[in-house]
Every structure is written in C-alpha cells, then in structure tokens.
Amino acid sequence: MTEDVNPKAIMDFLKPRLGARLKTWIETCTHCSMCADTCHFYLASGKDPKMIPAYKVRFLRDLLKKKGRVDKAYLQEIYKTIYYECNMCRRCTLYCPFGIDIGFLISTLRGLLTSLGIAPEGLKKAVENYKLTGNQMAVSKEDWVETIQWCEEEAAAEVVGLKIPIDKKGAKIMYTVNAREPKFYPQDIMEVAKIFAVAGEDWTVPSEKGWDDTNLAMFINDAPTARMIVENTFKRAEELEVKQVAVTE
Amino acid sequence: MIHSVELFHDYLRDGRIKLKEKIKVPTTVQDPCNVIRSGGHAEKNRQLAELLSEDFRPMK
Numbered sequence: 001m002t003e004d005v006n007p008k009a010i011m012d013f014l015k016p017r018l019g020a021r022l023k024t025w026i027e028t029c030t031h032c033s034m035c036a037d038t039c040h041f042y043l044a045s046g047k048d049p050k051m052i053p054a055y056k057v058r059f060l061r062d063l064l065k066k067k068g069r070v071d072k073a074y075l076q077e078i079y080k081t082i083y084y085e086c087n088m089c090r091r092c093t094l095y096c097p098f099g100i101d102i103g104f105l106i107s108t109l110r111g112l113l114t115s116l117g118i119a120p121e122g123l124k125k126a127v128e129n130y131k132l133t134g135n136q137m138a139v140s141k142e143d144w145v146e147t148i149q150w151c152e153e154e155a156a157a158e159v160v161g162l163k164i165p166i167d168k169k170g171a172k173i174m175y176t177v178n179a180r181e182p183k184f185y186p187q188d189i190m191e192v193a194k195i196f197a198v199a200g201e202d203w204t205v206p207s208e209k210g211w212d213d214t215n216l217a218m219f220i221n222d223a224p225t226a227r228m229i230v231e232n233t234f235k236r237a238e239e240l241e242v243k244q245v246a247v248t249e
Numbered sequence: 250m251i252h253s254v255e256l257f258h259d260y261l262r263d264g265r266i267k268l269k270e271k272i273k274v275p276t277t278v279q280d281p282c283n284v285i286r287s288g289g290h291a292e293k294n295r296q297l298a299e300l301l302s303e304d305f306r307p308m309k
Binding site for chain 2: 087088089090091093094173192195198199200201244245246247248
C-alpha cells in the first residue's frame, strides 16, 4: 500500500507545522456545518455534502492518524479536493464559530503535495519562471523595458505629455503589474498610464525584477518562492525610495 | 501597499480624474476573494463600481 509514497516525507512536512494554531484548528472542528452554505462549490453542486468545507480538510487529521502511511490514489484524492473543490477564498473562515482558517488548512495540504512534487503543471511552470526571471511569464528585462517604452509612445499620442517614468527615484508610487500585461495585454499598461497622467500622479515602474505583483507560488504554497517574489518588490521599492507600492492583484 | 481599487476610487472621489460618461448598462460587482477578505476593500470596491456606473445594482 505504501510502496510508492514515503510516509516520512509526509510527516517531515507536517510535523514542524504542527504548532498550537494548526493543532487547535484540526482538533476543534465539531462538524457543525455552519461553513456549508458559505461555500460556492457547495451551493453550485446542489448542496453535495462532499463540498462542505469542513469535510474537505479531513485529510489533515487522517494523515496524522495514519502517520503518513497512504498510497498514491489517496494523494490523488487530496489533489482533486484541494485544487478543484476549493479556491481558498476563505469565506467559510468568516462564518466558522471557532474561526478555523479552512483556507489555511487547504493551503497547508497544497504545500504538502507541492513538497512531494504534486501541483498543477501550469502553476509549476509559472513558479519556475519566477525563480528564473522574477516574473510568472518569463519576460526578460529587455522585453519589459521595451514594452514600457512603446506603451509610453502610443499612450502619449492620446494624452499629451504622458510619461511612464522608469526607475524614478523618490517617486510617490511604484506601480506593479500582472506579468500577463506586458506579455498579452499591454493596452492595460497604457490605460493606467493615462489615468496617472490625468491625475498628475508622481509614479514609476521598476526596470529590475519585482514589477510582477502576482504570486502564484502562494497558490501552491511554495513559501520560499512566494517570499522571494515579495522580497523582490520590496527591494525595488527601497532602492527607488518610493512611498507606496501600488498593486493590481 | 495600496491596491488599485483604492487608488482609483480615491482619484474619482477627490476629483483627480473625471469621467466623460458612466457605464450605462446595469452593473454589479462580485467580491474578489483576497482583495475583500484579506485586503479589506469591500466598501471601496463597491463605491468604485457605483462611481463608474449609471445603474449599479448590489448583489443580493
């Protein structure tokens, strides 16, 4: 039963995370089902009891009881639930009488599977891109800067005097985007440049990594990469001595 | 950190940008998970939609 899943790997991931908070949350749930009606998966499935948030986090207690001795099919069942039956919106958490953060529990399970190499392929690729280039779409610095420059040119044809200041030290706002914008939707960058121009805002975009404000590593609970992504943004903000970082995500 | 919802809401509220025309067809807004529950922008998100629309209808 356990030949292709290493129970030690599962327990090595879970054990250091079993602080008071996680333990309390796992043990406190009374299955009162207050969370049921808050879940859009539950409501949209015709109130399928399998979609009740409290039920979706049953795996954590189960894994601990079994000391990680589960098979691949079991991990696949976890995978299906935590990626396709919950998007960690945390609405259930707001209604839980005990304040159990079910989104956090799902995220813990996602992190566990990530540590075992199991995550949606698209997200895995995006997370690799962050590690290599600092953004999810693997846009190079040259492409990013060039895109900003021609966006500025085109938008300036509509709003006289429009500028997209790159690396402007001491600007009030450092603006960050979703990396899909330079890749697929540069018109979004032009639109925001027009708003800033008309509002007379003192803004800038960084040329170095830190300009992508998405954090898909967070979705698979790859904490070190998620942290690196945020740190890139803060590093740029400190270097440029801006007062605020504006995010669109 | 400032979210674009808050930023654009404040621009409109303070008159830093003005609209030529508002959206005419009925609009509504669905609370996005993290902007609302972790970001705390429920009010400004709704007000922004109202500021942009002639016929805003809150979800029931």
